[in-house]
Amino acid sequence: MVKRVRQVPQAQRAKAARDAEKESRLTVAARSVFQRLRGLGGRRITVATGAVVVVAAVAVTGYLLSRDDGKRQLPDTRARHYKDIDACLLTGKNGITAGTTAAEVWQGMQDASLTTHARVSYAPVTGEPSAANARPYLNGLLQRSCDVVLAVGKPEVTAAAQTAPQYQKVDFVLVGDDGAGSKTDAKDAKDAKDAESAKNVTVAHTGDGLRAEIAGAVEREVNARG
Incomplete structure (x- = not known):
């Protein structure tokens, strides 16, 4: 009996590789930041933590936007177009x-x-x-x-x-x-x-x-x- 192997299109494989690379970069960056926080204390940790939250939010937002499939956004059909009367x-x-x-x-x-x-x-x-x-x-x-x-x-x-x-x-x-x-x-x-x-x-x-x-x-x- 011949086992059928499902072929994954090359485009999908390339996209999966890019997503994995982006996730890896985010992980490495986050690990580096938290290692630096260990050397800080008190108030400096509070300020640094706030900065990390902001940076993380921006990074996550950018990542999500990068995963957009590029589909064209349709205009709002609720807008009524009036005649010049x-x-x-x-x-x-x-x-x-x-x-x-x-x-x-x-x-x-x-x-x-x-x-x-x-x-x-x-x-x-x-x-x-x-x-x-x-x-x-x-x-x-x-x-x-x-x-x-x-x-x-x-x-x-x-x-x-x-x-x-x-x-x-x-x-x-x-x-x-x-x-x-x-x-x-x-x-x-x-x-x-x-x-x-x-x-x-x-x-x-x-x-x-x-x-x-x-x-x-x-x-x-x-x-x-x-």
């Missing part, structure tokens, strides 16, 4: 407080961001609850090159409705029961009604399904931009 929300002073319409709209925007990889942000309007006071905040979003602007709250919706015709390259989503915002005077009402028929304006109504409606509206606008 921004969807921005204009809200009242309460922002996206839980339980508010703005909070539900914000959730819909986040849903759309997960699907499209568009960036989302929001800006609350502080101070007087009027369209005039909301306009500077809206202008700030437009100056930040927001591609899709959503507005929640009557003053905010009115300001967005009046501004939309001047920014045809920006898509607006107006949220409200009437989609027209505050109707404090006839001019506001007319501007809001005109905005509803504009090509760059989408009206979303509050109630059941608002989150999904917002997500769908943002997704459509983002996908239309490629």
